[in-house]
Amino acid sequence: MDVRSSCAAVTTMKNVQRSWCLAILIWLVPAVAIAQSPPGPFVTAGDDQAGSAPLTLTLQDALERAKKNNPEYRAAQTDFAIAKEDKVQSRAALLPNVNFNTSFIYTEGNGTAASRFIANNGVHEYISQGNVHQEFSLANVADFRRTQALEAVARARAEIAARGLVVTVVQNYYGFVIAQRKYSTAQRAATEAQRFFDISQKLEHGGEVAHADVIKAEIQLRDQQRNLHEADLEMSRSRLELAVIVFPDFNQNFTVVDDLQMPEPVPGFAEIQAAAANQNPELRAALASLKAAKQEVAGAWNGFLPSVGVDYFYGIDSNHFAANQVDPASGFLIRNLGYAATATLQLPVWNWGANRSKLKQASLRREQAQVELSFTQRQLLAHLQTFYKEAETARFELESLQRSAELASESLRLTTLRYQAGESTVLEVVDAQNTFTQATNAFNDGQARFKLAMANLQTLTGTL
Numbered sequence: 001m002d003v004r005s006s007c008a009a010v011t012t013m014k015n016v017q018r019s020w021c022l023a024i025l026i027w028l029v030p031a032v033a034i035a036q037s038p039p040g041p042f043v044t045a046g047d048d049q050a051g052s053a054p055l056t057l058t059l060q061d062a063l064e065r066a067k068k069n070n071p072e073y074r075a076a077q078t079d080f081a082i083a084k085e086d087k088v089q090s091r092a093a094l095l096p097n098v099n100f101n102t103s104f105i106y107t108e109g110n111g112t113a114a115s116r117f118i119a120n121n122g123v124h125e126y127i128s129q130g131n132v133h134q135e136f137s138l139a140n141v142a143d144f145r146r147t148q149a150l151e152a153v154a155r156a157r158a159e160i161a162a163r164g165l166v167v168t169v170v171q172n173y174y175g176f177v178i179a180q181r182k183y184s185t186a187q188r189a190a191t192e193a194q195r196f197f198d199i200s201q202k203l204e205h206g207g208e209v210a211h212a213d214v215i216k217a218e219i220q221l222r223d224q225q226r227n228l229h230e231a232d233l234e235m236s237r238s239r240l241e242l243a244v245i246v247f248p249d250f251n252q253n254f255t256v257v258d259d260l261q262m263p264e265p266v267p268g269f270a271e272i273q274a275a276a277a278n279q280n281p282e283l284r285a286a287l288a289s290l291k292a293a294k295q296e297v298a299g300a301w302n303g304f305l306p307s308v309g310v311d312y313f314y315g316i317d318s319n320h321f322a323a324n325q326v327d328p329a330s331g332f333l334i335r336n337l338g339y340a341a342t343a344t345l346q347l348p349v350w351n352w353g354a355n356r357s358k359l360k361q362a363s364l365r366r367e368q369a370q371v372e373l374s375f376t377q378r379q380l381l382a383h384l385q386t387f388y389k390e391a392e393t394a395r396f397e398l399e400s401l402q403r404s405a406e407l408a409s410e411s412l413r414l415t416t417l418r419y420q421a422g423e424s425t426v427l428e429v430v431d432a433q434n435t436f437t438q439a440t441n442a443f444n445d446g447q448a449r450f451k452l453a454m455a456n457l458q459t460l461t462g463t464l
Contacts, residue, residue, distance in 0.1 A: 055254040057246065059173050062256075065246045066169050067162070076154075076161035083154035087147040094144055096134040103127045104321075122319040129315030137307040142299035149292035156285035163281070163459040170455040172242045174448040177258050179235040181444045186224070186231035189437045192412065193217070193224040196429055199420060213426040220430045227437070260447040262398060266391050266454075275461035276384050282460075286369075286376040293366040300362040303355030309344040380460065387457040394450035401443040408432070408439035 057065075067073055105125040107115035115123050200217040203209040243252050277283075318325065318336040327334050348355065415432040418424040 052253060055251070056257065057173075057254055058257045059170070059259065062169050062173050062242070062246050063166060066165055069248045070165055070168075070245065073161045073165045076158040080151075080154040080158040083147070083151040087144070087151050090140070090144040090147040093135070093140045096132050098130060098132050100130045100315075101127070102129075121317070124319050125317070126319070126321040127315070127317050128321070129313045129317065132312040133309070134311075135307065135309045137302060138305055139299045139302035139307070142295045142302065146292045146295035146299065149288045149295060152288035153285050153292065156281040156288060159281040160285070160459075163462075167452070167455045167459060169245060171452055172238070172245055173256060174260065174451050176235070176238040176242050176256055177260060178444045178448045179231070179238040180256075180258070182441055183228075183231040183235045185437060185440045185444075186228040189433060190221070190224040190228045192416075192433055192436075193221040196416065196419075196433070197221045199416075200426065203420075208422060209426070216426045216430060220433060224433070224437075260444075260451070262402070263395065263450060263454075266388070266395050269388055272388055272457070272461055273384065276380060279462035280380055280460050282376055283380055286373040290366070290369040290373050293362070293369040297359065297362040297366050300355070300359040303348060303351075303358060306345055306347045309346070311342045311344075312339065313341070314339040384460055387453065387460060391450065391453040391457050394446065394453045398443075398446050398450060401439070401446040405436075405439045405443040408436040412436045 103126075105120055105127070107117050107120045107123055107125070109115055109123040115121075197214070197217040197220070200209060200214045204211060204214050239252060242256075243250055243254070247254075314337075316323065316336045316338075320336065323337045324333055324335050326332070412432040412435075415424055415429050419426070419429045
């Protein structure tokens, strides 16, 4: 159906006929448009996701999601869980364990009630006994204490991983926030450059400025347009980096909450130092590692000491599988069910220097743990002062950066007005535009720098 020819025909009709034909065309045109339109593109799951409302993330939301998806953090948590189970197993070695075993031994007879093999008690021998076993050894005690210390090491390292994850999430989260701000600043700068280019053209047409001003304004406009594309690229890159950390399915349909404001002053150094001394996981890990190394030395000494094993058996070990049986010789009923106990003392005599070698290995590990503890203490003091100075400096500069951004914005406005009035040059306007962009981006970077500095400081002190 040709809609144009039909509409042309309607114009030649009378009023009543024209009204009816218009009504028919209004009903037919959508159907014709649908029939003549090409088929739409195939809709994928990603297209459907992109069409849905974006998920809004706060920093706390991003942290909780990252804890579920970050492999380093999950590995540290897994190591901690494994260390807890190691402690359970070593504690079980200190306690009596109970087993029950049942067996049947058949031996070729020799024509009497005895069997051909003197180790067996008869042709048919039934064993059904419960066994309580306990071993007394310095090695078991030392191993339990060692696993306790290793559990403390794993717990501290899991906390180190958690605090490190906070730094990573803060860096990527506010990196995306700042990238969005810089994109907004680049948009404003490009708009200002376009406006200035239009003003310079109008002034040139009026004979008020030279063509060189228009050329300079166009150069500035193209620079700002390139900067806008670079800001868009950086915003996309930072979005992808945050999506990799936060989402398990690489979701990009999300927004973040811009909660960057002027923060409170940094706490005093004495408070920071006290928190670091009490809540530093790296120091706790080094102390626990030294304790584990000392227990390993104690366990190595067990090779030179005796050990005792005790077994208690209760059940039957007889020629009939029964609690009672008739003695064939006397005819009396005898009881098979009973108990037995054994105690074993093991004295080490000679093993070609293996025990001495194990002791030397353990002593070397203990010395290494002492060196690492001393280094960790020195490193903690150095990092504490460095991170504190970084946070203090970033906080101090924020107010100055904010004031500079406000002044740059006002300077750009006034310089543009002065140029329109013929009181300033094109170079002054271009310089004001560049200064505004730099000052605004510097203030945004300063806010992100302070957040990252506080996150680094809290890796040593915990939450302040």
